[in-house]
Amino acid sequence: MNTAQVLPAAVAPHQTMEHKPTNAALAVRNLSVFFGANEVLKRVSLDIAPNAVTAIIGPSGCGKSTFLRSLNRMHELNPDARMTGEIRLFGDDIYASTVEPVIVRRRVGMVFQKSNPFPTMTISENVTVGLRLNGVRNRKVLAERTEQSLRMAALWDEVKDRLQAPAISLSGGQQQRLCIARALAVQPEVLLMDEPASALDPLATSKIEDLILELKKNYTIVIVTHNMQQAARSSDFTAFFYLGELVEFGATPKIFTSPSQKRTEDYVTGRFG
Amino acid sequence: MQAIAFICAVLVIAPLVLVFYHLTRLGFSSINWAFFTQLPKAVGETGGGMGNAIVGTFVLLAEAAVIGVPIGVLGGVFLAEYASSSGISWWIRFGADILNGVPSIVWGLVVYALVVMPMHGASAIAGGVVLGLMMVPMVMRATEEVLHLVPGGYREAALALGISKWKTILQIVVRTALRGIVTGVLLALARVAGETAPLLFTAFGNTHWARNLSQPISALPLQIFDYANSPYDDWHRQAWAGALVLLLLVLFINISVRVLTRERWRTKS
Numbered sequence: 001m002n003t004a005q006v007l008p009a010a011v012a013p014h015q016t017m018e019h020k021p022t023n024a025a026l027a028v029r030n031l032s033v034f035f036g037a038n039e040v041l042k043r044v045s046l047d048i049a050p051n052a053v054t055a056i057i058g059p060s061g062c063g064k065s066t067f068l069r070s071l072n073r074m075h076e077l078n079p080d081a082r083m084t085g086e087i088r089l090f091g092d093d094i095y096a097s098t099v100e101p102v103i104v105r106r107r108v109g110m111v112f113q114k115s116n117p118f119p120t121m122t123i124s125e126n127v128t129v130g131l132r133l134n135g136v137r138n139r140k141v142l143a144e145r146t147e148q149s150l151r152m153a154a155l156w157d158e159v160k161d162r163l164q165a166p167a168i169s170l171s172g173g174q175q176q177r178l179c180i181a182r183a184l185a186v187q188p189e190v191l192l193m194d195e196p197a198s199a200l201d202p203l204a205t206s207k208i209e210d211l212i213l214e215l216k217k218n219y220t221i222v223i224v225t226h227n228m229q230q231a232a233r234s235s236d237f238t239a240f241f242y243l244g245e246l247v248e249f250g251a252t253p254k255i256f257t258s259p260s261q262k263r264t265e266d267y268v269t270g271r272f273g
Numbered sequence: 274m275q276a277i278a279f280i281c282a283v284l285v286i287a288p289l290v291l292v293f294y295h296l297t298r299l300g301f302s303s304i305n306w307a308f309f310t311q312l313p314k315a316v317g318e319t320g321g322g323m324g325n326a327i328v329g330t331f332v333l334l335a336e337a338a339v340i341g342v343p344i345g346v347l348g349g350v351f352l353a354e355y356a357s358s359s360g361i362s363w364w365i366r367f368g369a370d371i372l373n374g375v376p377s378i379v380w381g382l383v384v385y386a387l388v389v390m391p392m393h394g395a396s397a398i399a400g401g402v403v404l405g406l407m408m409v410p411m412v413m414r415a416t417e418e419v420l421h422l423v424p425g426g427y428r429e430a431a432l433a434l435g436i437s438k439w440k441t442i443l444q445i446v447v448r449t450a451l452r453g454i455v456t457g458v459l460l461a462l463a464r465v466a467g468e469t470a471p472l473l474f475t476a477f478g479n480t481h482w483a484r485n486l487s488q489p490i491s492a493l494p495l496q497i498f499d500y501a502n503s504p505y506d507d508w509h510r511q512a513w514a515g516a517l518v519l520l521l522l523v524l525f526i527n528i529s530v531r532v533l534t535r536e537r538w539r540t541k542s
Contacts, residue, residue: 072433074429074432074433077428077432079427091464100434102436102437103435104431105432105434105435106434107436109434110430110433111435112426112430112433114426114432116424116426116427116429118427118430118431118445118448118449119427119449120448120449120451129431129436129444129445129484130434130435130436133431133434133436133440134435135445179430182430183301183433186434186435190450246429
């Protein structure tokens with residue numbers, strides 16, 4: 001079977017961009033998200049640049065994770081969630097009534113704080129699970145995609161001799177890179193990362209940061225982080241959220257050296273948060 | 274205090290030891306190859322076996338599994354994955370817990386009315402239906418509980434890959450919990466394997482091989498019941514042997530469960 005028939009969006013990543021010329025990979029307009037009566041995001045608007053790393057920072061409970069999850073409709077897993085506003089992915093309205101969340105999530109991949117490789121599967125099965133469960137059966141395609149994804153996740157050399165070993169036999173940092181490889185295997189256009197290194201030791205963290213810098217050549221990356229140094233080191237743009245509002249958004253050097261808002265300055269210099 | 278607790282603990286397992294000792298002493302001598310392969314002999318003739326009852330028990334358990342496992346597992350999936358906190362799931366759980374406490378003779382009467390009367394006679398089908406129905410609430414609750422133990426991170430990871438919800442549940446969540454589900458199924462099978470009362474008016478018993486599922490069929494508990502009630506010493510010995518085989522079967526299932534659950538801990542650590 002041809003993969004292009006199964007995963008059209010995933011196989012031709014930037015096709016839609018050519019049709020609708022816009023600078024933003026994700027254009028967010030007046031996004032509000034409610035959980036029940038609680039408004040956790042308040043009229044957020046920002047443009048996420050393609051082939052760049054955008055960091056989302058802010059104290060706990062500021063809505064940064066909710067913002068990230070709204071970008072691939074994962075917040076809808078909470079049955080009380082409701083949103084208003086608009087998000088366009090390379091021009092396509094991802095909340096249009098004709099769009100299935102499943103399709104959005106194939107185009108916008110996600111890596112979580114806690115690494116979560118599937119415990120019943122081998123390393124290679126974990127990488128290809130997104131393809132296999134969406135109907136890709138061709139062994140050659142699967143093997144190619146396994147190697148390609150593991151190479152991109154900087155894990156290939158460490159696991160190439162034991163692809164059939166259980167995924168949970170890997171170390172914590174390796175498991176997280178395996179999760180990145182798994183997300184990359186379905187060839188998303190955007191990769192969302194929710195504090196991907198917060199549970200890792202410094203060495204594993206620096207590997208993930210190197211990886212992020214490498215990945216932005218091919219992907220648009222949005223990363224939520226609690227770690228100011230990490231945001232400063234690995235991102236091109238930074239958005240500071242506070243109490244559900246986007247306080248400030250701009251080039252990372254500017255946010256960290258000469259922010260225009262007092263609250264941003266207080267936060268990035270460690271005076272609160 | 275500790276001494277009293279210790280004595281109580283011993284009292285808990287004392288019946289098991291006593292039962293096992295008694296059955297072995299009285300039943301072991303009657304167990305031979307013929308016991309597993311031959312039909313019962315007529316009164317007065319020695320020898321013969323309970324082959325029909327042993328096969329019957331396995332047939333009835335297979336039928337029960339065919340009925341009870343899909344309904345029970347899918348019901349558990351519904352409760353855990355689709356309707357976790359809705360009103361209907363409260364009623365389903367409540368109903369299942371009541372069904373778990375329904376006396377087994379009542380199950381027999383219900384299936385007598387629903388299956389035996391319309392079919393104009395007892396049958397292996399009716400026996401399988403009654404055991405299968407008894408398994409449903411047990412399997413359902415066990416499945417629901419192990420599915421709740423699967424960390425939510427696996428569901429999120431799968432959904433974030435663009436995998437649909439039902440594939441996520443079937444291929445990721447159920448697969449992760451499979452050992453636990455199999456454990457629940459085995460425990461339910463062990464429970465119904467020894468049921469006698471519900472089979473009295475459904476499977477009914479048969480001194481010959483049942484040629485198809487619409488005929489009455491024997492089962493170990495039924496045969497034990499019949500033989501133990503008889504006035505013949507030879508049949509009493511056969512009953513003891515049958516009881517020993519049944520106990521060993523249930524013990525074997527329980528040991529399998531132990532092995533399965535131990536494996537689970539090993540892979541986790």
